[in-house]
Amino acid sequence: MISFKNTNNTPKIVSSSPTLEAEAKDWIKCPSCRSLLYIKHLKENLQVCPKCSYHFRLSALEWIELLLDENSFHPIMEDMCALDILEFSDQDSYADRISKAAKKASFTEAIQVGTAQIESQAIAFGVMDFQFIGGSMGVVVGEKIVRLAEKALQESLPLLIVSASGGARMQEGMFSLIQMARTAGAIGRYQKEHGLYLSLLTHPTTGGVSASFAFLGDIILSEPQALIGFAGARVIEQTTRQKLPPRFQTAEFLMEHGQIDKIVERKFMKRVIGRILSFYAEGHDLARGV
């Protein structure tokens, strides 16, 4: 997993003096253009900065709200939670990290999966949440993706996964590395049967997640300016002693290098995915002579 010390995307509450605290809660500073934004307006604008169109990170629940038809999401495997197999501890024990993250997020892991509808078209759907231990992939994330892909295969549903992850979860050691193979294997089985897999990469998608299921999409979409890559920029700089090119590892950089299909602004995302799904359904109908 990669450290995001220098690319903090969490909205910072601006608070210059204690007396202003109440009002400060309503304002936040855009990390990109430094404009002071009224939170209510930012929310109305889908968490996109109205000044510079910086895309603030969305939680899993916000993605569900943004992309899926109202009340169409039926989560599965909601109770699955990680075990501290290695009895791992750094400054915090892993067991504590899990329970703290779960309390904060009000769900048990870094991914939610289930069935849903987008513009009335049924899909299998997964969405990661970066707030949950950096969206890292341990056994549960792997297991949920595998079972989601298997469900999509059994029920002949298109599959959409929204990624946001620093990579594999170090605290589960080799158990988490193996999830890269497992998820890739399950996606492979689904694709061999001509299942359509859409992968949406959001800020950030890196490491073991980008190098497994996230980059196997039949179509790969991304949000503008999202950080996407395999290795961390700091590691690359230290290893190669080269200056990194401008916009390195951004969605735009990957687009230039032919790694992704489309960069889509948040306000158009549902529409674009909806259209892909309708082309797919129509193509199949036409072929069957329906």
Place this chain on the structure above:
Amino acid sequence: MKNLLSFEKPIAELQQRINDLEKESLEKNIDLASSIELLKEELKSELQTIFSNLNRWEKVMVARHPERPHLIDYVKALIPDYLYFCGDRLFREDPAIFGAMGHIDENNIIMLIGHHKGKNTKENIACNFGMANPEGYRKALRLMRLAEKFRVPIVCLIDTSGAYPGIEAEEHGQSEAIAVNLREMFSLRVPILAMVTGEGGSGGALGIGVGDRILMLEHSIYSVISPEGCASILWRDASKASLAAEKLKLTAQDLWAHHLIDGIIPEPVGGAHRDHREMISQVKDHIQAWLSGLRTSSWDEDLLQKRYEKFSYLASYQQVKNNLESSLPEQVK
């Protein structure tokens, strides 16, 4: 030994005494054979003691030892009539991954694919210390497909600190290359043996590591992240690497205890770097044993199904609690 590890110091002194005695015996023409023999015995038992009590960080150092047998040593000794193949057909030949086909014995041909770190500075640089670019992973997959066409089993020897963290590697799709290998290795209709011979570094190792059987050499390591990387993220201090190594449980013995691998190949007393011939012969025995077991099993759908299930089993292992217990496969409970 050019590269002496810190915990090998006591051995060095003994070795020096043996050398001195041998020299003295020659120069002064006196028979010191019995004392030399005694010292050699002592040396062996000392080695035995040290190497059977290595902590995890010491294991990391042994796994990375520059004098361990390298890929090319295994290739030359295991498949003497080897033919090697090059290129990803897209952009570049990546010497960090080497692949060759040849007879391991008169009844068996194998495709041997592995990371090549290089034996000296010149080679190290040429093959980028075994850190492959996307081209290397794409070449590896191309050669695996070739093996499938030839109907020969694949043996992957893993020894890398990781996939190369470079600008071009990112531009050429390092993530995609590894992801595709992981996916496609599940669909290869020939048996695959993956073996960690030194360092199993993260996704760069796993990128050629999806197998029907997974083995590790006694002092090799396999980890989701390097101890240094883990330390600098979790402790914000790369010097805590030895502590991180303890926590990551990355030795062959740890992985065996957690049912993550199928077996451990013993190393010569004092580690693979002390006796290449013995090490390679052990590796050969294990490959041949695996090959002879293959004859009876089917190579088609069954093989792929078992490979898929093998990885499911590995990961479901004691993972899920609450009401999901009931949906777990029988062998997991």
